[in-house]
Amino acid sequence: MxxxxxxxxxxxxxxxxxxxxxxxxxxxxxxENGKYYAMDPIGSRIWTLLEQARPVSAICSLLxxxxxxxxxxxxxxxxxxxxxxSLDNLVEVVDEPxx
Amino acid sequence: MKSPNLCHSLxxxxxxxxxxxxxxxxxxxxxxxxxxxxxxxxDVTIRYGAVPDDLEAAEQQEDWYQVNSxxxxxxxxxxxxxxxxxxxxxxxxxxxxxxxxxxxxxxLGSAFAALLQQRGxxxxxxxxxxxxxxxxxxxxxxxxxxxxxxxxxxQRGYRIMADDVCVISFSPTGAPLVLAAYPQLKLWAxxxxxxxxxxxxxxxVTAGLEKYGLPLGEGFSNNSSPLKRVYELAxxxxxxxxxxxxxxxxxxxxxxxxxxxxxxxAGTLGKKRHFEQCGQAARHCQVSRLVRPSNPFRLEExxxxxxxxxx
Numbered sequence: 001m002x003x004x005x006x007x008x009x010x011x012x013x014x015x016x017x018x019x020x021x022x023x024x025x026x027x028x029x030x031x032e033n034g035k036y037y038a039m040d041p042i043g044s045r046i047w048t049l050l051e052q053a054r055p056v057s058a059i060c061s062l063l064x065x066x067x068x069x070x071x072x073x074x075x076x077x078x079x080x081x082x083x084x085x086s087l088d089n090l091v092e093v094v095d096e097p098x099x
Numbered sequence: 100m101k102s103p104n105l106c107h108s109l110x111x112x113x114x115x116x117x118x119x120x121x122x123x124x125x126x127x128x129x130x131x132x133x134x135x136x137x138x139x140x141x142d143v144t145i146r147y148g149a150v151p152d153d154l155e156a157a158e159q160q161e162d163w164y165q166v167n168s169x170x171x172x173x174x175x176x177x178x179x180x181x182x183x184x185x186x187x188x189x190x191x192x193x194x195x196x197x198x199x200x201x202x203x204x205x206x207l208g209s210a211f212a213a214l215l216q217q218r219g220x221x222x223x224x225x226x227x228x229x230x231x232x233x234x235x236x237x238x239x240x241x242x243x244x245x246x247x248x249x250x251x252x253x254q255r256g257y258r259i260m261a262d263d264v265c266v267i268s269f270s271p272t273g274a275p276l277v278l279a280a281y282p283q284l285k286l287w288a289x290x291x292x293x294x295x296x297x298x299x300x301x302x303x304v305t306a307g308l309e310k311y312g313l314p315l316g317e318g319f320s321n322n323s324s325p326l327k328r329v330y331e332l333a334x335x336x337x338x339x340x341x342x343x344x345x346x347x348x349x350x351x352x353x354x355x356x357x358x359x360x361x362x363x364x365a366g367t368l369g370k371k372r373h374f375e376q377c378g379q380a381a382r383h384c385q386v387s388r389l390v391r392p393s394n395p396f397r398l399e400e401x402x403x404x405x406x407x408x409x410x
Binding site: 027 | 346347352
């Protein structure tokens with residue numbers, strides 16, 4: 001079971017994935033489970049930001065600059081998205097702060 | 100010690116035949132009259148020999164095939180076993196009494212599909228037609244009418260490059276190129292009748308099946324051509340014909356969905372490469388969805404629609 005991702009988590013893309021960009025949308029293939037994933041433009045933007053490991057809070061700040069969205073809504077949506085990715089091991093948490 | 104194995108099909112003393120298909124020169128002990136003859140150094144060798152019942156360290160395993168990192172094994176009870184290695188060699192062990200045409204059917208189908216995968220090529224389940232120096236490919240499940248539509252386009256003067264398996268290579272710059280297969284179209288009896296051909300004049304693809312091999316002759320193009328268009332052919336309950344251009348990931352999904360014998364692909368590298376190739380092909384061509392009613396076929400109107408799309 002992967003740890004739940006919070007605003008303080010730093011996340012990165014997992015290894016063993018192949019991604020493909022097509023007309024601003026991103027598709028992923030997990031080599032681990034052989035499944036394909038499709039991301040909408042906002043999901044694709046988050047995926048692009050994950051090219052390097054970033055804290056979730058930093059991802060949200062960047063998205064707030066680019067999209068018209070309430071900060072609380074943005075945080076909620078980003079966390080839901082990243083936890084969904086984490087469930088299928090598409091992202092992993094690095095440097096989880098000790099409580 | 101492994102138990103000794105008596106093999107009934109080691110007769111490699113028969114003449115050797117040379118053919119070309121999918122951009123390769125093939126040396127074969129089994130005559131394959133469907134293929135075009137060729138000369139020169141062989142890229143692929145097909146011979147008879149003993150084939151094991153199992154592969155070591157198989158990554159994928161079903162009743163009828165096994166795959167490991169370097170080899171593919173196909174086992175068909177009443178016909179033959181085929182061992183495909185390194186993208187260069189196919190060894191066939193025939194079951195006594197098997198008919199040549201049946202041994203060839205699986206050689207040119209599944210065994211070749213595995214060989215082409217080993218060579219790093221992308222294969223789609225579809226027909227390719229030459230259009231204005233490029234290739235248009237029709238993909239879709241068996242029975243959706245790919246070969247029938249290709250046959251209708253053939254009658255309008257277009258030349259066919261491939262039937263059933265459409266093989267794509269990539270140039271150093273990443274442009275997809277459709278490789279010409281061989282001059283035969285496999286058609287069901289009713290499709291032949293639509294085209295005004297008599298099934299009784301043609302060889303059956305396999306005994307007991309109403310599917311026949313129509314030699315294409317001049318209707319075949321042996322030129323490899325850049326991939327320009329992919330049509331996903333589908334059948335619906337509606338009476339209408341529909342042509343819809345797809346965008347973005349919908350294009351990619353069509354190529355992933357209609358990859359020929361995707362289940363034969365083994366290994367992380369092969370799977371990654373396949374995914375990247377589909378993305379690369381999708382970037383370079385227009386992908387559309389083409390829907391026809393199940394009955395009537397509306398073949399001529401379908402061919403009109405496709406021709407209009409090329410104009």
